[in-house]
Amino acid sequence: MSENNENYQDLEDYFRSLHEEKRFSFEEIRKKGKQISQNSDLVDEIIENLKKYQDDIIHIPIPSVISANPLKISYFGPKDSHIFWPKYKKHLKVEKEFPDDVINSIDDSTTKIISYMRNPNDDHFKLKGLVVGYVQSGKTANYMGVISKAADIGFKLFIILTSCNNKLRRQTQARIEHDLCNLNKNNWHRLTTRENDFRANEPDPNSKIAKGFDKYGRKIRDFDRTICVVKKNSNRLGNLIGWLKQADTDKLRLTPVLLIDDEADQASINTKSKEDPSTINRKIREIIDLLNKVVYVGYTASPFANVLIDPSAKDLYPEDFIFDLPKPKRYFGSERLFGREVLQYDNSIREAEIGKHPSNPDKIIEYYKPGMNIIHEVPNDDVYLLKPRNRREKEEFIPTLAKSLKRAIKYFWLATAARHFRGQSQKHSTMLIHTTSYSKPQNKFEDKLVDYKNSCVLRIVDKNTREEEINKFRKIWEEEQEKVDSTSLDPPLIPVSFDYLKPHLKDVMRRTQIFIENSTIKKEDRLVYGDEPGIFIVVGGNILSRGLTLEGLVVSYFIRTVSAYDTLLQMGRWFGFRIGYEDLPRIWMTNEFKGYFLDLATVEEEIRYDIQRYFKENLTPLDFGVRIRRHPSLLITSRLKMQDIIDSEISYSERRVQTTIFKVEDRTWLMGNLNATKKLFANIGRDPELDSLGYNSACWGLENIKVKHILQFIDDYTFHENHIQLNKKLLKKYIKDENNNNGLNYWNIMIMSIHGEIDDPLDLGFSNNKKVNLISRSRATTVNIRDANLKSIMLRNDTVLDLDDDEVKEAMKKNDDLFRIRTKKSPDKGLLTIYPIYKESTPSGNNPRTLNPNKPLEAKEHVIGVGFVFPKSKNHKGERYVTVRMSGLKNIEIEDEPVEDDDFE
Structure with missing residues (x-):
């Protein structure tokens, strides 16, 4: 057919309006077109050209056939007969002491996520979705809420894939047991424990569950639920697959499964060819293929790689829904800490009060809230004292405690003493030092830090040096107090004078413990947050960069080199909640990285804006891709995770x-x-x-x-x-x-x-x-x-x-x-x-x-x-x-430090 056909333009205009204005799928348009035109070949040609046009202008390639199966909304909130969510909600309020507005937010968001799933009584379904949260913002609490509600409506088996690291998997297992399973002990059957998760060298004590019986031979009742927390490791996933294959075929076919992929951008993404996918990715897909009724939900705070998966491949692209969790009140995120650029859609909000004042344009920046003044620059001279310049130096490198690090440590003691004055002496208090991914240089910090701590304690107790040392502490505190107005926060806090915190200072310094966190350290020497409050300075690398929660984090000293959005965002352990001490956190980093985080806050906002806009317009992830802004010095994610990216439009x-x-x-x-x-x-x-x-x-x-x-x-x-x-x-x-x-x-x-x-x-x-x-x-x-x-x-x-x-x-x-x-x-x-x-x-x-x-x-x-x-x-x-193509980034990419292999055993 030729586009010169006299009917071509009229039909194309009509089809385009159906697609762009009324959101008809191409197959719906094809059907309607053949009802009004006898020339079916012409209709097909126009449809194919419109598809090509859309493929040219969207930001991620989409499959040739848009999903014709609308989601079935089968959940409208908890019922009186439900047993899992009500107990979890009570637990959040009574035991976890979550404020009502936080609980209500979890309730609302989890109901919306569940509503995007399918009815567990349906004969067959395979759904894939993505939930985008914020770093250290309570994603785990959210997906435990999703599990609770899914258990209430009839999902039977729950598989949680978490981390590539044993410690982080154990941390998640402990939270699942304490915050979920223990609330309904008689209804949860646990396939994994804190120590065991389908290890190859373990006998499988739960194999009977696959046949419908627990490990004691008792028949699993219809209202019971089974749960496991599995490390994203090839052997573990292989054993999980083997366990599923043992199951009674008919029972497995009828079992509705919820598969939660925690930190879904880590290890789950295919980094090899489509014909020979990477092992973890292939085995997750194999798990999904084995199941007849399954919903896969990825959770991440850095979704860059997830939204760049080829939607047309049989992969983990969240084709059914992408959900953006609301930012919790009082959350310290990248935008609040670092500020961000003014975006076009900010105008109506940002300039509402100053549009009448063009003669005073600087009010624009005043009205638009920048970041908090809590960032300290680490000079380059200090960086060279604290980290090896390259891999060759890591064996012999011995760190020297730089002046900026010493000040950061003293401020940490001051801020912890201020928390104690405010009545938070029964809370943990932590300082993070993250200089390099190499384990050997990290290990050499311990003696240096212990010596510095002892020398400072000695100077503050020695009558000959006490006054001079106290005055140094006073000067640091008073300078820092000028940076943040405690009374302007929401809710306001009462400023703490040096004389009020001073009586707590010596005890805080003496009680401080130094921990090195990497896989070369014996288990018994690793940091464990117990019931007794502690004061910790923690030195680490990759294990501190994702998932591991540093409780009561007050001070972060960060000079680690990274080269990608997702890596940088996940390393921001200072993001989170600082209830009762919002005025005290401080971050030391290079000026370059401060700029990167500001840019990253802008990228994050644009992604969330797209997700929210598509949600409001009733579009699915198969209709439009999420845009990601390029950065001249940072990759979006690993090149291996961007195999299907195309230039944005x-x-x-x-x-x-x-x-x-x-x-x-x-x-x-x-x-x-x-x-x-x-x-x-x-x-x-x-x-x-x-x-x-x-x-x-x-x-x-x-x-x-x-x-x-x-x-x-x-x-x-x-x-x-x-x-x-x-x-x-x-x-x-x-x-x-x-x-x-x-x-x-x-x-x-x-x-x-x-x-x-x-x-x-x-x-x-x-x-x-x-x-x-x-x-x-x-x-x-x-x-x-x-x-x-x-x-x-x-x-x-x-x-x-x-x-x-x-x-x-x-x-x-x-x-x-x-x-x-x-x-x-x-x-x-x-x-x-x-x-x-x-x-x-x-x-x-x-x-x-x-x-x-x-x-x-x-x-x-x-x-x-x-x-x-x-x-x-x-x-x-x-x-x-x-945009700079991936090959073009080689000349300007910052050299990223490689992951130590033993960090992810």
């Missing part, structure tokens, strides 16, 4: 993009953009006029400018290389595609300015010699010293800067959707906004307690910033990011 439809990063030290670069702006107005041949267009009388405007001038300006202007969304090729291609559909042929141009006379107006080359008043935009504190990141130069109302009538003003006042107004008032016209920024701009009203207060711009020349505002697209096509 972007549509500028109803979007605004802006320049925020500038080479302020490069005079030639800055002058080039100023000259590009002057050339723009020279080419147009007429001058902008003050207060001639739009609602802001301080702005200069030009309307109905031909698109050729905009395209030429894009060629002449230099965007910073980190502006992925402002790629010249993408911008121009998008605009030209819109031109072909009679869109964006004409543009309005607005130049932001301020009222009044200033000493140094800017000459933009107007023929009438008029000059423009410069505006002020200060720079954010970032890792890159040479380049300035302004975070945002546009205000929310700049979306309609060139429009001016009562409806526009009312929309701005009510905080309405301004793109809707723009599409209504100016559906075919683009807007270019120009921001001439004073080179010596300074911040106004900075809060010194924030992590990233703004600082002066200090540019070599005045800065020209630009923004592009696009109406709704005529053809809805997306444009591809120009």
